[in-house]
Amino acid sequence: MASEKSFKLTYATMFNPPEELHQHFEAALAQIKTEMGQEHGMIIDGRECKAGSTFEDRSPINTDWVLGKFQNGDTQTAADAIAAARRAFPAWGARPWQERVALLRKAADLIDERIFKIGAVISLEVGKNRTEALGDAAETSDLIRYACDQITANNGFIHEMGHDPLQGFKATNYSVLKPYGVWLIVSPFNFPSALTGGPAGAALAAGNTVVIKPASDTPWTSRLLAECFRDAGLPDGVCNYVTGPGSTLGQALIDNPDVDGITFTGSYAVGMHIFRSFAQGPYVRPTVLEMGGKNPTIVSRNADIEEAAVGIVRSAFGLQGQKCSACSRVFIEKPIYQQVLSRMVEMTKKLGIGDPTLRENYLGPVVNKNSYKEYQEYIDEMNQAGARFLTGGKILTDGDMAKGYFCAPTIAVDLPLDHHLWKKEMFLPITTVTQVDSLEEAMGYANDVAYGLTSGFYGSLDEAKWFFDNIQAGVNYVNRPQGATTGAWPGFQPFGGWKGSGSSGKNAGGLYYVQLYMHEQIQTLIQKA
């Protein structure tokens, strides 16, 4: 255990964890497999709640595995959850920030205590490999603690301001950040822990009450998080957890005028739809949208070829390319194009693919039938446009993979640069690669998309400055073999996007994030001198 304690798991350190981490994961997985198939309720006002019907949560690794049965929440569920959060808000919002922060820190500690259980569920539910899954859980507690640290470092965001220069009066001015009220957290399937618990933790620490609605592919992970918040001692109604389809339950939550703010993480299409729907409310309310990416990596002729190839392959194919930060476009300067490409191909061919709960596999399945179908459609479309696949380009059905949604990691070249798939987020293990004559040409392509989430660059130190000065994205990495475009960690690389990738311009796990969940009140008191 000593080595595990001195090891800090992040997405950059996860490639070589201590042996004990594997043993604990395997023990938790064995236990979780005995708990599969059970029915789970929703948590509203501290009570277990059922809807009229349930839906099955099946594993994309093997669709015969029914992980659990979850509630098909409906419009009444949405109304009940928001009403519960509304009732709980006055007391929670008025509670001293020190008490709220202490409870949230306790929730973070519980997540850490349960990390192997949560990680095993993530692996089965999403199809993440074990270290990616454990990273997702570990990131959650670090995101929560980061929000708590920020509140603490800023004295609960209660600041005395200047005194007006009044003759005969004493003026005292305070700036106080206060919670908004009821906050909705709508989260995606691919980081079901960090992107549910992270924003929920920040909203709660800031004094809001929350309603959490996870993706229908990943209700179990979020249920485990909601239990951590509950078991940490958050009062009834402060954190509510509901499950059901986005188009019905999700829409009913968005349409409810009693919601004061929302954090949505998911696709651009749904995010923009939510933005427009939410705007129909009684007045403008804070809308934190974290959306897709089409993340480029530029490789200069001065790059370290090995570092570039490792970083690109990790970012293109980690979690089967289903990260908003995935490296989906690669621009390589001509003099080293063939060398970088050859190393990428060699490395990709060696990647283990199969049941991602097994230690040897780096890639698991894509999340569901729809993604599986889309993979084949994109491959066909690229094929027709003249692209060549140096790896992959096919679904995998050997042995046990026939029961899941496995797609081979695909490096595509010769896709015409005006093809729309250079600009569309595919969210699959597909990356398109081309050669360029100059870095300026590469930068032109890199920025010519509606997204601006992450980017990568490999080259000299002088070029690094030019790269940072010109790239249009929220999170940017230079010369990083741990991941060209992926693997941000709270406190190190706060995460968020520009343009169509994000609405707030402030990154999660960073200096300016928790403030998004509070509005400013100025308190001026005048006394006769």
Ligand SMILES: NC(=O)c1ccc[n+]([C@@H]2O[C@H](COP(=O)([O-])OP(=O)(O)OC[C@H]3O[C@@H](n4cnc5c(N)ncnc54)[C@H](O)[C@@H]3O)[C@@H](O)[C@H]2O)c1
């Ligand atoms: N920027 C980021 O930080 C970030 C992080 C992770 C994922 N993503 C993006 O998320 C996407 C993948 O996740 P996904 O497939 O789960 O996304 P999605 O947009 O399909 O769904 C996200 C969530 O929205 C819900 N939803 C759908 N329709 C709704 C509606 N009408 N009203 C309310 N809720 C609704 C879904 O049920 C789910 O909980 C990718 O585009 C990826 O880039 C972005």
Ligand SMILES: N[C@@H](CCC=O)C(=O)O
């Ligand atoms: N924060 C993760 C990506 C989250 C989106 O899917 C990363 O930095 O790779």
